[in-house]
Amino acid sequence: MGVLANQVVAKFAPNAKPGYVAAFADPAGLLAAAGITTPLRLAHFMAQALHETGALTILVESGRYSAKNLGAMWDSGNWHRYFPDRAACVAMADQCAIDGGIALFSLVYGNRMGNGPRETQDGWRYRGRGVLQTTGRDAYARFGARCHVDFEGHPDLVVDAAHALKPALLEWSAKHLNAAADNNDIETVTLGINGGLIGMAQRRVWFARIWPFIIGAAPLEHSTEWKVQSALVAAGYHLGLPDGVVGPATRLAILAYRAAKGLAPSPQVTPDLVHALGV
Template sequence: MADQCAIDGGVALFSLVYGKRMGNGPPETQDGWRYRGRGVLQTTGRASYAHFGAQCHVDFEGQPDLVVDPAHALKPALLEWNARHLNVAADNNDIEAITHGINGGLIGLTQRRAWFAKIWPFVIGAAPVEHATEWKVQSALVAAGYDPGSPDGVVGPATRLAILAFRAARGLAATPQITPDLVHALGL
C-alpha cells in the first residue's frame, strides 16, 4: 500500500479505509478519497458532505472541494460547532469536551492541551506559558526525575500523579495541587 500511496497520493488508501463507511460507496468508487476529512473541522464522509451541504445550501456532495473553498469553509464548521453546543465548553476552556464533541473521542487531547497552553496567553495578553508556575513546576518535576508529561502549563492527570509521587518521596502532604510547600520543595 505504501508504494501505491507514492503513486497515487493516497487515493487508494483513503478509498479503502473510508470505503463503505460514513455514506461512502465501496473502495472502487473512490468516495473515501473524494469525501476525506477536509475543512476547518475535518468534514468526513459522503453523508457529512451531503448533510452540511443541505444545511448550508452549498453542493458539497457534488463538488467536494467547496468544503475548503474560502467562501464556504466556515459554514460546515460553524454548523457542527453549534449543533454540538460547544460554546459553553469553549467559554470554560474545556478542551476535552470540545475534542469529544468534534472527534467523538479523545485522540490528540494531550497535544491540543499543549497547543492551547501555548496559544492562550497570547489570546488574553498574558505572559507565555513558560512563565507560568504550572509550567515551572512541571519542568522541575522532570528535572527531579518525575514524569508529568511534557511541560505544557496544564495540570492534568500525569502532572497530578507526578506531584503526588514527589510529595510522598519528600514527606509532604498528599495533595495533587500546586501549593507553596511544593513550590518551595522544588526550589522554585
C-alpha cells in the same frame, strides 16, 4: 470581545495557509452569527481548529502514512476492522507511498459516513478537509445543502477562503459546542469534533496557550506550573505535554521526582520542588 480570531491566527499560526488566513478575517461575521462571541467560546473553537489543521497548515487529510504511522493507528485500535492483523495494516505503507493514500482511505472510510464501497474511492474523495476536517460524503452533502455550496460535487470548496468557516461552524453549532465551551468542558468539545478523545493532550495545550492571549493574561510559558512540568519532562519524567495544569500525570511525576530527590512527599507544586528543579 477584544481579541479576534484573525489575531489568534497571527499569533499562533504564523505559517497558516493563505486561504485560512483570509477565512479567519471573517468579513461576513460568520463566527458571531454562530454565537462565538465570548473569549471562552473563541478559545475553544480556535484550539480545536489549530489542532485539527496543524496550526492551519493542513488543508486536506494526508494519506502518506508511513509504516510507523500505520502501526500507531493499529495499536490505537482505530483500524482493526479493516485489516486481518497488524502486519497487513503496516504493509499498506508501500501502497501509500505509491498513491498517496487513495487505496487506504477508500478502504478505511468506505461504506460509512455516506461513502460508497472502496471501489468508488469515496473514502478518498471525501476525506478530511478544512478547519474541523469535514469527513464523509454525508457531511459534504449536508453542509453543502445548508451553505448553498456544492461541497459534494466539488469537495475542495470546503477549503476555499470564502467557505472554509461555514462547514466548521455548522458542525460546531449542530453539536451545541458553545454550551460545552461555556462550561469550559474541553472533553465534550473534543468529543463533538473528533467523535473520541484522540489528541486530547495536544488540544489541551492549544487551549492553554490561546486562552491567556485572548484574556490578556501572562503567556502559559510564564506560569510556574508550566515551568515545573517542562523541567520534569527534561529530567526524564514522562507526564505528557506541558500545559500548565497540574493533573494526575503531573502529580505522579512530582511524587516520583520528590522520592528520587529525597524531598518530602507531596503532589503539589511547592517552593522546595521549584528550587530543586531550578525553576
